[in-house]
Amino acid sequence: MPRQLLTDELWEKLKIIMLKMGIYDKPCLRKTVEGIFYRLRVGCPWRDLPTAFGNWNAVYKRFNDWSRKEKLMGIFNALVVDPDLEWEFIDGSIVKAHQHNSGAACEQETAIGKSVAGNTSKIHMAVDACGLPIHFSVTGGEVHDCKEAPKLVAELPKGDYIVADRGYDSEALRLQIKDKGAVPVIPRKKNSTRGNDEMDWCLYKYRHLVENVFARLKHFRAIATRYDKLKRNFEGSIALACGLLWLPM
Known part of the structure; x- marks a missing residue:
């Protein structure tokens, strides 16, 4: 067996x-x-x-x-019980799309795009203060983190702090986070005239928690390399893997 x-x-x-x-x-x-x-x-x-x-x-x-x-997504959502929402971390990770995922029916959504690495998808992930996934979305690999961030943040439960890297540097996103009652911890780019005097660099160091989730998810080879033709099936695979992280909790 x-x-x-x-x-x-x-x-x-x-x-x-x-x-x-x-x-x-x-x-x-x-x-x-x-x-x-x-x-x-x-x-x-x-x-x-x-x-x-x-x-x-x-x-x-x-x-x-x-x-x-969407039953696999429902299983994942049902497993997310009592997350620690004091801190929420968001980030994105590129996934190489294998040539075997081509050939999907044209009317079906695939979420595969062209980037420097060729055909890719991107997983946009949010994790709680314990480093456990609480929400994710999938787009084509060419979609910038900051472009998908408003949709991702809108779906998040209310937290105290939302932490992200410089790729999410946007005043509109900061305003959206504040409107949710959270404090944005996002460093400004080096050419910014406003500087980073208000940054909580100590909290920012814990951003590795979302990177750790990507590392754990990519132990699953069907996530590290995308083989699914359809977006919904790839999302189902990610939902199962994220659910497995919550299952022992």
Whole structure:
């Protein structure tokens, strides 16, 4: 039997949430979920999924259906319980898109763009003060962090401080953060005439927490390199990986 990720304790916790999402408790449910996690971890084509997880096409159809109906995103949101919102950290990370993710139907959203690295996507992530993901979005790799930031910040729960790097230097974004009742901790660019006298550099040093989340997510090879053709399926993969970080909490 291939290596699995879920202990009996973690599976029971996850199963309860999946049933609340309207996912049927079939006898093969655990094998199906482990098969999805296996593919997420090793990045193999669906057709190369070990037979121990059942028919590869059945496992893929479950994953595709749950992504389409946003059930995987719902599982992630259900696992985000009592986050520490004193500090919120936001950042973006580029993901190289493999050539196998081409060929999606033209009417389906892909969130793949052209950048210096070729075909890429970008994950825009927000984490809490404990370094756990609380929200994310996916765009093409050419989308600047500052352009997606207003949508990301608008979806965040109210926190005390929102911390980001110089790529988010925007007075409009600072105003949006203040309107949410939070304090922006964003350094201004070196050519700014206003300077950084008001910056809390001690808090800014903890920005590595969001970088740590990207490092942990990219242990999953299907996230470190994007193979999914559709945006919704790639988001589903990220949601499962983020949910797995919350599962032991």
